[in-house]
Amino acid sequence: MIVTTGWYLALGAALFSMGAVGLLVRRNPLVMFMCVELMLNAVNLTFVSLGAELGDLGGQLSVFFVLVVAAAEVVVGLAVIVAIMRRRSGATVDDLSVLGG
Amino acid sequence: MEVAVFTLGAVIVLSGGLGVLLARNPVHAALFLVQTLFGVAVLFVLLEATFLAAVQVMVYAGAIVILFLFVIMLLGVDRAEDLGIEPIVGQRPMAAVVGVSLAGLLATVLLVAVDGLTGARGGTPLGDAGDNTRRLGEALFTDMVFAVELTAILLTVAVVGAVALARRLNGPMQPLPVVAIAEADDQPEDVDDDPAEATGDGS
Amino acid sequence: MVNLIWLVPALPLAGFTVLIFAGRRVGEPGAGWLATGVMGGSFLATLGVFIDMAGRPTHDRRAVVTLFEWIPAGDLSVDIGFLVDPLSLTMCLFITGVGALIHLYSVGYMHGDDGFARFFAYLNLFTFAMLMLVLGDSLLLTFLGWEGVGVCSYLLISFWFTEPANATAGKKAFVTNRIGDWGFMVAMFATFFAFGSLNYVDVLDATTAGTVTQTTATLIAVMLLVGAVGKSAQFPLYLWLPDAMAGPTPVSALIHAATMVTSGVYLLTRVTPIIADSAGWVPDMVAWLGVGTALFAATIAMAQTDIKKVLAYSTVSQLGYMFLAVGSGAYVAAVFHMVTHAFFKALLFLGSGSVIHGMDGDQDMRHYGGLRRFMPVTAGTFIVGWLAIAGVPPFSGFWSKDEILAFAWNKSPVLWALGLLTAVFTAFYMTRLIALTFAGESRYADQRPDEEDVEAATLRADHTPHESPRTMTTPLVVLAVLAVVAGFMQLPFSSSTKWLEHWLEPSLYANEVHLGTGGATQVLLAAVTVVGGLVGIGVAVAVYVKGRIAREPFEQPILADAWRIDRAVATFMGGPGRRGFEAINRFDRQVVDGAVYGVVGIVRRLAGVLRLFHNGMVRTYAAGTGLGAAALLAWFLTRSTL
Numbered sequence: 001m002i003v004t005t006g007w008y009l010a011l012g013a014a015l016f017s018m019g020a021v022g023l024l025v026r027r028n029p030l031v032m033f034m035c036v037e038l039m040l041n042a043v044n045l046t047f048v049s050l051g052a053e054l055g056d057l058g059g060q061l062s063v064f065f066v067l068v069v070a071a072a073e074v075v076v077g078l079a080v081i082v083a084i085m086r087r088r089s090g091a092t093v094d095d096l097s098v099l100g101g
Numbered sequence: 102m103e104v105a106v107f108t109l110g111a112v113i114v115l116s117g118g119l120g121v122l123l124a125r126n127p128v129h130a131a132l133f134l135v136q137t138l139f140g141v142a143v144l145f146v147l148l149e150a151t152f153l154a155a156v157q158v159m160v161y162a163g164a165i166v167i168l169f170l171f172v173i174m175l176l177g178v179d180r181a182e183d184l185g186i187e188p189i190v191g192q193r194p195m196a197a198v199v200g201v202s203l204a205g206l207l208a209t210v211l212l213v214a215v216d217g218l219t220g221a222r223g224g225t226p227l228g229d230a231g232d233n234t235r236r237l238g239e240a241l242f243t244d245m246v247f248a249v250e251l252t253a254i255l256l257t258v259a260v261v262g263a264v265a266l267a268r269r270l271n272g273p274m275q276p277l278p279v280v281a282i283a284e285a286d287d288q289p290e291d292v293d294d295d296p297a298e299a300t301g302d303g304s
Numbered sequence: 305m306v307n308l309i310w311l312v313p314a315l316p317l318a319g320f321t322v323l324i325f326a327g328r329r330v331g332e333p334g335a336g337w338l339a340t341g342v343m344g345g346s347f348l349a350t351l352g353v354f355i356d357m358a359g360r361p362t363h364d365r366r367a368v369v370t371l372f373e374w375i376p377a378g379d380l381s382v383d384i385g386f387l388v389d390p391l392s393l394t395m396c397l398f399i400t401g402v403g404a405l406i407h408l409y410s411v412g413y414m415h416g417d418d419g420f421a422r423f424f425a426y427l428n429l430f431t432f433a434m435l436m437l438v439l440g441d442s443l444l445l446t447f448l449g450w451e452g453v454g455v456c457s458y459l460l461i462s463f464w465f466t467e468p469a470n471a472t473a474g475k476k477a478f479v480t481n482r483i484g485d486w487g488f489m490v491a492m493f494a495t496f497f498a499f500g501s502l503n504y505v506d507v508l509d510a511t512t513a514g515t516v517t518q519t520t521a522t523l524i525a526v527m528l529l530v531g532a533v534g535k536s537a538q539f540p541l542y543l544w545l546p547d548a549m550a551g552p553t554p555v556s557a558l559i560h561a562a563t564m565v566t567s568g569v570y571l572l573t574r575v576t577p578i579i580a581d582s583a584g585w586v587p588d589m590v591a592w593l594g595v596g597t598a599l600f601a602a603t604i605a606m607a608q609t610d611i612k613k614v615l616a617y618s619t620v621s622q623l624g625y626m627f628l629a630v631g632s633g634a635y636v637a638a639v640f641h642m643v644t645h646a647f648f649k650a651l652l653f654l655g656s657g658s659v660i661h662g663m664d665g666d667q668d669m670r671h672y673g674g675l676r677r678f679m680p681v682t683a684g685t686f687i688v689g690w691l692a693i694a695g696v697p698p699f700s701g702f703w704s705k706d707e708i709l710a711f712a713w714n715k716s717p718v719l720w721a722l723g724l725l726t727a728v729f730t731a732f733y734m735t736r737l738i739a740l741t742f743a744g745e746s747r748y749a750d751q752r753p754d755e756e757d758v759e760a761a762t763l764r765a766d767h768t769p770h771e772s773p774r775t776m777t778t779p780l781v782v783l784a785v786l787a788v789v790a791g792f793m794q795l796p797f798s799s800s801t802k803w804l805e806h807w808l809e810p811s812l813y814a815n816e817v818h819l820g821t822g823g824a825t826q827v828l829l830a831a832v833t834v835v836g837g838l839v840g841i842g843v844a845v846a847v848y849v850k851g852r853i854a855r856e857p858f859e860q861p862i863l864a865d866a867w868r869i870d871r872a873v874a875t876f877m878g879g880p881g882r883r884g885f886e887a888i889n890r891f892d893r894q895v896v897d898g899a900v901y902g903v904v905g906i907v908r909r910l911a912g913v914l915r916l917f918h919n920g921m922v923r924t925y926a927a928g929t930g931l932g933a934a935a936l937l938a939w940f941l942t943r944s945t946l
Contacts, residue, residue: 001104002103002104003103003104003107003147006211007107007111008144008148009207009211010207010208010211011111011114011115011144013203013204013207013208013211014115014118014204015114015115015118015137016203016204016207017200017201017203017204017207018115018118018119018121018122018200019118020196020199020200020203020930021122021196021197021199021200022118022121022122023923023926023930024192024195024196024199024200024923024926024927024930025122025184025187025192025193025196026122026184027188027923028127030127030130030131030169030172030173031121031124031127031130033169034121034130034131034134034169035121035122037134037138037161037165038118038121038134038137041137041138041141041161044141044153044157045141045144045145048144048145048148048150048153049148051150051227052148052149052150052227054224055224055226055227056224056225056226056227057224057225057226057227057236057237057240058224058225060150060152060153060227060233060237061225061237061240061241061245063150063153064153064156064237064241065248065252067153067156067157067160067161068252068255068256069252069255070161070165071160071164071165071256071259072255072256072258072259073259074165074168074169075168075259075260075262075263076259076262076263076266078168078169078172078263079262079263079264079266079267080266081172081176082172082175082176082266082267083266083267085176086176093921093922093923094188094189094921094922094923096920096922097919097920097921098920099918099920100918100919100920100921189919189921189923189924192923192924192927195927195930195931196927196930198931198934199927199930199931199934202934202938203930203933203934203937206934206937206938206941207937209941210941
């Protein structure tokens with residue numbers, strides 16, 4: 001048996017769902033961020049595998065940019081978390097409910 | 102041969118993902134993330150995207166996760182959260198629904214698709230693993246040079262923004278306004294005194 | 305020359321604009337001369353257009369001069385344009401002519417008044433609106449003028465608004481007119497719906513070609529009649545006219561005698577094809593309404609003590625005659641009487657103003673008497689007006705009234721009989737007015753029955769009544785001359801002397817009824833009318849001059865009280881009317897507003913429920929996003945063909 005694109009896509013789907021569930025369940029902001037990284041990686045995997053299937057370099061190019069943006073996102077996101085959470089240790093995202101109606 | 106490598110990579114990836122999901126200690130979660138990233142890099146190599154595999158390890162595992170660990174260490178948000186309780190009502194069932202539906206729908210696509218891929222074929226031709234770097238470089242700096250310049254700007258902005266956001270409030274420089282934190286703290290206090298706590302407000 | 309028709313309304317409009325902004329600075333008497341000059345210019349322009357038109361062959365006497373497109377709204381297109389044809393030109397001639405004379409008169413009458421410039425500004429605005437009414441080439445432009453004269457009537461009736469009664473009179477006029485305006489508006493809607501246009505040329509040509517159903521024509525005709533009844537003060541919308549005498553006398557002369565109140569008759573004469581196409585009972589209704597109002601008003605005039613009130617009811621009565629003419633298909637006679645009435649009624653009103661001016665503001669005829677010695681010119685011209693309205697040949701009133709009665713006989717002898725009775729009463733009350741005012745011994749220095757102060761009578765004896773200045777007497781003389789000779793424009797002797805009929809022919813679309821009766825019958829009818837008039841005069845002389853018959857039976861209190869109609873209306877409006885209005889108000893507040901507020905309440909409650917989803921927790925939002933993403937994915941799956 002050979003490895004077809006579908007296997008990669010299935011793996012990507014599984015990883016993505018895991019990331020989504022993790023985002024919803026965990027309360028620590030940093031762990032939630034890591035779950036976002038999981039989702040992004042799943043997408044990267046999908047891109048590359050489809051690019052390989054279609055013979056297009058565009059898949060890998062897209063991943064390149066996703067990587068750059070993810071990096072920037074992590075930088076800014078962590079800065080925000082630092083700014084908010086530095087005063088209280090043990091804070092979780094559930095404590096940031098000031099905008100509730 | 103390929104199947105074996107793929108299976109290995111898949112196992113690494115999935116177990117790492119589960120680890121991130123279930124680890125109580127955030128440092129453990131970060132390490133599991135590294136594991137997942139490595140697994141993905143392996144799969145990249147299998148797909149002949151060698152440059153990306155290298156970049157994945159260097160940038161993701163080498164830089165981003167380091168950043169995570171820095172923040173964990175500095176802030177003391179390493180207190181293990183209690184995964185047993187869930188303050189928001191209905192969140193766990195909702196998460197289950199979302200996860201199952203996403204996975205299920207995506208699986209449906211894969212299973213039901215009859216005609217195969219409908220994407221446009223062609224475009225920039227894919228070489229083999231050897232000249233992957235060269236081809237990527239050519240494409241990036243000729244066809245997509247504007248995008249590359251924009252990413253440069255993006256990164257600069259991100260760095261400036263991060264510096265501005267994370268400044269300390271009591272310093273000689275005036276801080277940016279920060280979103281107020283909710284006063285109620287219903288987090289269960291952990292028993293042990295964390296040594297990171299002492300350095301939490303310092304730095 | 306015809307293309308200069310726009311000057312005719314533009315000049316008064318310009319006069320109004322100047323006076324409303326700079327009137328105070330121009331001051332007295334400059335404002336008056338400016339306004340009169342503007343009117344004179346307008347009259348000359350009209351004369352120019354008239355000469356041009358008269359020089360053309362008969363079939364060529366209709367022109368539409370369009371200035372610009374005013375309302376381009378889909379199917380509805382209304383221009384600012386003027387329909388220049390014999391009917392509108394006739395109206396313009398006497399509006400501008402009599403208007404100019406009244407402006408001149410007002411320079412003297414309003415002397416010393418604080419609002420001198422304001423008065424002339426309003427008079428000019430009124431003239432502009434009236435000219436737009438008669439010159440407009442569509443129903444909408446006529447309505448523009450219609451509303452304009454209504455507004456100016458309100459402004460001018462309540463000119464001395466610091467007196468509450470005057471302000472109320474103005475409001476009453478406006479509100480009563482509004483009821484008529486509703487009819488006009490419904491007629492416009494129906495016209496647009498039926499014809500797709502409000503243009504006279506389009507509508508009347510289409511009606512003559514027979515493209516409209518009888519029901520539609522009846523609806524339009526009846527609704528226009530409602531409007532005409534309101535504006536021309538016929539029963540039951542006449543209530544405002546006697547109260548309108550609270551305004552300065554030139555206003556009464558111009559608006560409530562010569563021009564505004566005739567706009568109803570003009571409107572009906574303009575749309576002769578529609579009336580011709582409507583059901584048979586429509587002209588009947590017009591005729592009976594007209595003659596009924598005429599008789600009704602004449603009875604009231606017999607018992608009034610205020611000189612202006614007599615003339616007001618007289619106006620209502622004469623307007624009734626014009627409606628009788630329209631209903632009998634005698635459009636030419638209606639216009640004829642409109643013109644002669646403009647001359648002699650304006651003359652009578654201006655004369656009464658001169659009397660009031662000479663008596664220092666006293667309007668009660670019981671305090672007059674023997675004034676011919678003090679005001680000879682006023683008395684002389686007034687007598688000419690009296691003879692005209694009483695229908696004494698060869699004065700103009702005789703010819704026009706007689707023509708109407710001839711056509712009334714043609715329609716129904718009963719109508720003629722009632723018209724004749726009204727003529728007798730008219731002669732009676734006008735003679736009574738003359739007798740009380742000018743004849744006999746002067747009573748101004750007499751002790752009055754309800755006066756306690758004995759000194760007041762002797763004080764009054766020193767104030768002799770005086771003649772009015774030349775600015776006031778000159779128009780009187782001019783109008784007197786016109787009241788004498790105007791009859792000659794339509795002499796019934798032969799076709800060649802019926803100049804007005806030939807002139808108006810292009811405007812009437814051949815809807816003029818032709819008299820079936822021969823010449824002999826007409827002479828007989830005329831003779832009977834003259835005899836009736838003389839009887840009326842004779843009786844009045846016997847009562848008021850010679851004193852041979854007692855006056856009490858003629859001056860019944862119920863007549864003096866105008867058949868108590870005003871009181872009845874007030875009681876109805878105060879009692880069941882008010883209850884009805886309050887019920888409607890309650891309905892509006894509870895049901896209509898309640899429905900709106902109910903929707904508000906529902907939205908509020910819904911929002912309250914939805915608000916619970918916004919608990920500020922990031923993870924809840926994340927759950928929502930995830931759910932949404934899954935739903936979208938599912939939707940795409942179902943949409944696409946896999």
